[in-house]
Amino acid sequence: MEVLARIMEEKSKNPLFKFHWRCEKTKIVNLCFADDLMIFSKGDTNTVRLIMEGLNEFSVLSGLTPNPSKSNIYFSGCSEELRASILHIATFSEGMLPVKYLGVPLITTKLKATDCKCLVDRITKRISSWTNKLLSYAGRAHLIQTILFSMQVYWSSLFILPKKVIKEIESLLRAFLWSGTDIRKHSAKIAWDKVCVPRLQGHAQDLQSYLQ
Structure with a gap:
Protein backbone atom coordinates (compact mmCIF):
# COMPACT_ATOMS: atom_id res chain seq x y z
CA MET A 1 0.00 0.00 0.00
CA GLU A 2 3.00 2.27 0.34
CA VAL A 3 3.41 2.03 -3.44
CA LEU A 4 -0.22 3.11 -3.90
CA ALA A 5 0.30 6.04 -1.53
CA ARG A 6 3.29 7.21 -3.58
CA ILE A 7 1.35 6.86 -6.82
CA MET A 8 -1.51 8.92 -5.39
CA GLU A 9 0.97 11.49 -4.10
CA GLU A 10 2.35 11.89 -7.60
CA LYS A 11 -1.14 12.20 -9.06
CA SER A 12 -1.99 14.90 -6.52
CA LYS A 13 0.86 17.04 -7.89
CA ASN A 14 -0.93 17.30 -11.21
CA PRO A 15 -2.40 20.80 -11.67
CA LEU A 16 -5.76 19.22 -12.52
CA PHE A 17 -5.97 17.38 -9.18
CA LYS A 18 -8.18 18.99 -6.52
CA PHE A 19 -8.05 17.87 -2.89
CA HIS A 20 -11.09 17.37 -0.70
CA TRP A 21 -11.46 20.64 1.18
CA ARG A 22 -10.82 18.98 4.54
CA CYS A 23 -7.66 17.28 3.24
CA GLU A 24 -6.07 20.17 1.37
CA LYS A 25 -3.85 21.40 4.22
CA THR A 26 -2.55 17.95 5.10
CA LYS A 27 -2.45 16.80 1.45
CA ILE A 28 -4.22 13.54 2.29
CA VAL A 29 -5.51 11.53 -0.67
CA ASN A 30 -5.85 8.00 0.68
CA LEU A 31 -6.05 6.13 3.99
CA CYS A 32 -5.56 2.39 4.43
CA PHE A 33 -6.98 0.21 7.22
CA ALA A 34 -6.06 -3.49 6.92
CA ASP A 35 -7.58 -4.51 3.56
CA ASP A 36 -9.74 -1.39 3.24
CA LEU A 37 -8.87 1.71 1.24
CA MET A 38 -10.44 5.15 1.44
CA ILE A 39 -9.71 7.82 -1.16
CA PHE A 40 -10.68 11.46 -0.69
CA SER A 41 -10.95 14.17 -3.33
CA LYS A 42 -13.06 17.03 -4.52
CA GLY A 43 -16.08 16.09 -6.63
CA ASP A 44 -14.32 16.81 -9.91
CA THR A 45 -14.14 14.71 -13.09
CA ASN A 46 -10.49 15.48 -13.82
CA THR A 47 -9.51 14.55 -10.26
CA VAL A 48 -11.44 11.27 -10.36
CA ARG A 49 -9.87 10.46 -13.70
CA LEU A 50 -6.39 10.92 -12.20
CA ILE A 51 -7.33 8.73 -9.24
CA MET A 52 -8.53 5.94 -11.53
CA GLU A 53 -5.28 6.22 -13.51
CA GLY A 54 -3.38 5.80 -10.25
CA LEU A 55 -5.43 2.72 -9.31
CA ASN A 56 -4.80 1.21 -12.73
CA GLU A 57 -1.07 1.82 -12.42
CA PHE A 58 -1.07 0.15 -9.01
CA SER A 59 -3.03 -2.76 -10.45
CA VAL A 60 -0.43 -3.30 -13.18
CA LEU A 61 2.39 -3.28 -10.61
CA SER A 62 0.77 -5.40 -7.91
CA GLY A 63 -1.96 -7.40 -9.62
CA LEU A 64 -4.47 -6.04 -7.08
CA THR A 65 -7.66 -4.40 -8.33
CA PRO A 66 -10.62 -2.80 -6.52
CA ASN A 67 -13.62 -5.09 -6.23
CA PRO A 68 -16.51 -3.23 -7.95
CA SER A 69 -19.11 -5.09 -5.87
CA LYS A 70 -17.45 -3.94 -2.63
CA SER A 71 -16.45 -0.43 -3.74
CA ASN A 72 -18.62 2.66 -3.49
CA ILE A 73 -18.41 6.39 -4.17
CA TYR A 74 -19.94 8.82 -1.68
CA PHE A 75 -20.97 12.29 -2.80
CA SER A 76 -21.72 15.47 -0.92
CA GLY A 77 -22.94 18.67 -2.54
CA CYS A 78 -22.63 17.39 -6.13
CA SER A 79 -25.22 17.88 -8.83
CA GLU A 80 -26.91 14.90 -10.46
CA GLU A 81 -25.10 15.60 -13.73
CA LEU A 82 -21.72 15.69 -12.00
CA ARG A 83 -22.49 12.49 -10.11
CA ALA A 84 -23.37 10.70 -13.33
CA SER A 85 -20.12 11.84 -14.96
CA ILE A 86 -17.99 10.71 -12.02
CA LEU A 87 -19.76 7.35 -11.76
CA HIS A 88 -19.15 6.79 -15.48
CA ILE A 89 -15.42 7.44 -15.01
CA ALA A 90 -14.99 5.36 -11.86
CA THR A 91 -17.43 2.55 -12.75
CA PHE A 92 -18.25 2.08 -9.04
CA SER A 93 -21.67 2.12 -7.41
CA GLU A 94 -22.94 5.14 -5.53
CA GLY A 95 -23.08 4.71 -1.75
CA MET A 96 -25.32 6.57 0.68
CA LEU A 97 -24.15 8.72 3.57
CA PRO A 98 -23.66 8.35 6.46
CA VAL A 99 -21.48 5.31 5.86
CA LYS A 100 -20.55 2.76 8.51
CA TYR A 101 -17.08 1.37 9.05
CA LEU A 102 -16.35 -1.44 11.51
CA GLY A 103 -19.91 -1.13 12.79
CA VAL A 104 -19.86 2.58 13.62
Whole structure:
Protein backbone atom coordinates (compact mmCIF):
# COMPACT_ATOMS: atom_id res chain seq x y z
CA MET A 1 0.00 0.00 0.00
CA GLU A 2 3.00 2.27 0.34
CA VAL A 3 3.41 2.03 -3.44
CA LEU A 4 -0.22 3.11 -3.90
CA ALA A 5 0.30 6.04 -1.53
CA ARG A 6 3.29 7.21 -3.58
CA ILE A 7 1.35 6.86 -6.82
CA MET A 8 -1.51 8.92 -5.39
CA GLU A 9 0.97 11.49 -4.10
CA GLU A 10 2.35 11.89 -7.60
CA LYS A 11 -1.14 12.20 -9.06
CA SER A 12 -1.99 14.90 -6.52
CA LYS A 13 0.86 17.04 -7.89
CA ASN A 14 -0.93 17.30 -11.21
CA PRO A 15 -2.40 20.80 -11.67
CA LEU A 16 -5.76 19.22 -12.52
CA PHE A 17 -5.97 17.38 -9.18
CA LYS A 18 -8.18 18.99 -6.52
CA PHE A 19 -8.05 17.87 -2.89
CA HIS A 20 -11.09 17.37 -0.70
CA TRP A 21 -11.46 20.64 1.18
CA ARG A 22 -10.82 18.98 4.54
CA CYS A 23 -7.66 17.28 3.24
CA GLU A 24 -6.07 20.17 1.37
CA LYS A 25 -3.85 21.40 4.22
CA THR A 26 -2.55 17.95 5.10
CA LYS A 27 -2.45 16.80 1.45
CA ILE A 28 -4.22 13.54 2.29
CA VAL A 29 -5.51 11.53 -0.67
CA ASN A 30 -5.85 8.00 0.68
CA LEU A 31 -6.05 6.13 3.99
CA CYS A 32 -5.56 2.39 4.43
CA PHE A 33 -6.98 0.21 7.22
CA ALA A 34 -6.06 -3.49 6.92
CA ASP A 35 -7.58 -4.51 3.56
CA ASP A 36 -9.74 -1.39 3.24
CA LEU A 37 -8.87 1.71 1.24
CA MET A 38 -10.44 5.15 1.44
CA ILE A 39 -9.71 7.82 -1.16
CA PHE A 40 -10.68 11.46 -0.69
CA SER A 41 -10.95 14.17 -3.33
CA LYS A 42 -13.06 17.03 -4.52
CA GLY A 43 -16.08 16.09 -6.63
CA ASP A 44 -14.32 16.81 -9.91
CA THR A 45 -14.14 14.71 -13.09
CA ASN A 46 -10.49 15.48 -13.82
CA THR A 47 -9.51 14.55 -10.26
CA VAL A 48 -11.44 11.27 -10.36
CA ARG A 49 -9.87 10.46 -13.70
CA LEU A 50 -6.39 10.92 -12.20
CA ILE A 51 -7.33 8.73 -9.24
CA MET A 52 -8.53 5.94 -11.53
CA GLU A 53 -5.28 6.22 -13.51
CA GLY A 54 -3.38 5.80 -10.25
CA LEU A 55 -5.43 2.72 -9.31
CA ASN A 56 -4.80 1.21 -12.73
CA GLU A 57 -1.07 1.82 -12.42
CA PHE A 58 -1.07 0.15 -9.01
CA SER A 59 -3.03 -2.76 -10.45
CA VAL A 60 -0.43 -3.30 -13.18
CA LEU A 61 2.39 -3.28 -10.61
CA SER A 62 0.77 -5.40 -7.91
CA GLY A 63 -1.96 -7.40 -9.62
CA LEU A 64 -4.47 -6.04 -7.08
CA THR A 65 -7.66 -4.40 -8.33
CA PRO A 66 -10.62 -2.80 -6.52
CA ASN A 67 -13.62 -5.09 -6.23
CA PRO A 68 -16.51 -3.23 -7.95
CA SER A 69 -19.11 -5.09 -5.87
CA LYS A 70 -17.45 -3.94 -2.63
CA SER A 71 -16.45 -0.43 -3.74
CA ASN A 72 -18.62 2.66 -3.49
CA ILE A 73 -18.41 6.39 -4.17
CA TYR A 74 -19.94 8.82 -1.68
CA PHE A 75 -20.97 12.29 -2.80
CA SER A 76 -21.72 15.47 -0.92
CA GLY A 77 -22.94 18.67 -2.54
CA CYS A 78 -22.63 17.39 -6.13
CA SER A 79 -25.22 17.88 -8.83
CA GLU A 80 -26.91 14.90 -10.46
CA GLU A 81 -25.10 15.60 -13.73
CA LEU A 82 -21.72 15.69 -12.00
CA ARG A 83 -22.49 12.49 -10.11
CA ALA A 84 -23.37 10.70 -13.33
CA SER A 85 -20.12 11.84 -14.96
CA ILE A 86 -17.99 10.71 -12.02
CA LEU A 87 -19.76 7.35 -11.76
CA HIS A 88 -19.15 6.79 -15.48
CA ILE A 89 -15.42 7.44 -15.01
CA ALA A 90 -14.99 5.36 -11.86
CA THR A 91 -17.43 2.55 -12.75
CA PHE A 92 -18.25 2.08 -9.04
CA SER A 93 -21.67 2.12 -7.41
CA GLU A 94 -22.94 5.14 -5.53
CA GLY A 95 -23.08 4.71 -1.75
CA MET A 96 -25.32 6.57 0.68
CA LEU A 97 -24.15 8.72 3.57
CA PRO A 98 -23.66 8.35 6.46
CA VAL A 99 -21.48 5.31 5.86
CA LYS A 100 -20.55 2.76 8.51
CA TYR A 101 -17.08 1.37 9.05
CA LEU A 102 -16.35 -1.44 11.51
CA GLY A 103 -19.91 -1.13 12.79
CA VAL A 104 -19.86 2.58 13.62
CA PRO A 105 -20.97 5.60 11.56
CA LEU A 106 -18.32 7.81 10.00
CA ILE A 107 -19.50 11.34 10.71
CA THR A 108 -17.81 14.70 11.18
CA THR A 109 -20.44 16.22 13.44
CA LYS A 110 -21.27 15.58 17.08
CA LEU A 111 -22.92 12.22 17.59
CA LYS A 112 -26.70 12.49 17.94
CA ALA A 113 -29.16 10.08 19.51
CA THR A 114 -30.51 9.16 16.07
CA ASP A 115 -27.00 8.12 14.99
CA CYS A 116 -26.94 5.58 17.84
CA LYS A 117 -30.23 3.89 16.97
CA CYS A 118 -28.36 1.00 15.34
CA LEU A 119 -26.42 0.43 18.59
CA VAL A 120 -29.61 0.28 20.67
CA ASP A 121 -31.22 -1.97 18.07
CA ARG A 122 -28.22 -4.33 18.10
CA ILE A 123 -28.34 -4.67 21.88
CA THR A 124 -32.10 -5.27 21.78
CA LYS A 125 -31.72 -7.84 19.01
CA ARG A 126 -28.94 -9.63 20.89
CA ILE A 127 -31.09 -9.87 24.01
CA SER A 128 -34.05 -11.18 22.00
CA SER A 129 -31.86 -13.82 20.34
CA TRP A 130 -31.14 -15.52 23.66
CA THR A 131 -33.89 -18.12 23.85
CA ASN A 132 -32.96 -19.53 27.25
CA LYS A 133 -35.39 -17.86 29.66
CA LEU A 134 -34.19 -19.89 32.63
CA LEU A 135 -30.91 -18.05 33.12
CA SER A 136 -30.17 -17.12 36.71
CA TYR A 137 -29.60 -13.52 37.74
CA ALA A 138 -25.89 -14.27 37.91
CA GLY A 139 -25.96 -15.66 34.36
CA ARG A 140 -27.72 -12.56 33.04
CA ALA A 141 -25.31 -10.31 34.92
CA HIS A 142 -22.41 -12.16 33.29
CA LEU A 143 -23.91 -11.73 29.81
CA ILE A 144 -24.46 -8.03 30.47
CA GLN A 145 -20.90 -7.55 31.64
CA THR A 146 -19.14 -9.58 28.93
CA ILE A 147 -21.33 -9.06 25.85
CA LEU A 148 -23.97 -6.33 26.06
CA PHE A 149 -21.95 -3.71 27.90
CA SER A 150 -18.94 -4.36 25.67
CA MET A 151 -21.03 -3.12 22.72
CA GLN A 152 -21.50 0.21 24.46
CA VAL A 153 -17.83 0.32 25.50
CA TYR A 154 -16.76 -0.13 21.87
CA TRP A 155 -18.80 2.87 20.76
CA SER A 156 -17.72 4.87 23.82
CA SER A 157 -14.08 4.32 22.88
CA LEU A 158 -14.76 6.17 19.62
CA PHE A 159 -17.53 8.66 20.48
CA ILE A 160 -19.00 10.56 23.39
CA LEU A 161 -22.42 8.94 23.59
CA PRO A 162 -25.42 11.22 24.22
CA LYS A 163 -26.92 10.95 27.71
CA LYS A 164 -30.24 9.88 26.21
CA VAL A 165 -28.61 6.88 24.54
CA ILE A 166 -26.72 5.88 27.70
CA LYS A 167 -29.96 5.97 29.70
CA GLU A 168 -31.79 3.96 27.05
CA ILE A 169 -29.08 1.29 27.04
CA GLU A 170 -29.03 1.16 30.84
CA SER A 171 -32.80 0.71 30.80
CA LEU A 172 -32.43 -2.27 28.43
CA LEU A 173 -29.70 -3.87 30.52
CA ARG A 174 -31.65 -3.33 33.72
CA ALA A 175 -34.80 -4.83 32.21
CA PHE A 176 -32.87 -7.84 30.90
CA LEU A 177 -31.25 -8.45 34.29
CA TRP A 178 -34.55 -8.58 36.17
CA SER A 179 -36.98 -9.93 33.57
CA GLY A 180 -34.83 -11.81 31.06
CA THR A 181 -35.48 -11.78 27.32
CA ASP A 182 -39.02 -10.44 27.84
CA ILE A 183 -37.40 -7.05 28.66
CA ARG A 184 -40.23 -5.99 30.93
CA LYS A 185 -39.51 -2.75 32.74
CA HIS A 186 -40.72 -3.17 36.31
CA SER A 187 -39.42 -2.44 39.77
CA ALA A 188 -35.95 -3.85 40.30
CA LYS A 189 -34.85 -5.93 43.26
CA ILE A 190 -31.71 -3.82 43.78
CA ALA A 191 -30.95 -0.27 42.67
CA TRP A 192 -28.99 -0.11 39.41
CA ASP A 193 -26.19 1.99 40.91
CA LYS A 194 -25.55 -0.83 43.40
CA VAL A 195 -25.61 -3.42 40.62
CA CYS A 196 -22.83 -1.48 38.89
CA VAL A 197 -20.66 -1.16 42.00
CA PRO A 198 -17.25 -2.95 41.65
CA ARG A 199 -17.04 -6.22 43.53
CA LEU A 200 -14.49 -4.91 46.00
CA GLN A 201 -16.63 -1.96 47.02
CA GLY A 202 -19.84 -1.27 48.90
CA HIS A 203 -22.59 -3.86 48.62
CA ALA A 204 -20.82 -5.95 46.00
CA GLN A 205 -20.64 -9.07 48.15
CA ASP A 206 -24.30 -8.80 49.17
CA LEU A 207 -25.26 -8.25 45.55
CA GLN A 208 -23.21 -11.20 44.35
CA SER A 209 -24.79 -13.52 46.90
CA TYR A 210 -28.28 -12.27 45.92
CA LEU A 211 -27.68 -12.79 42.20
CA GLN A 212 -26.45 -16.31 42.79
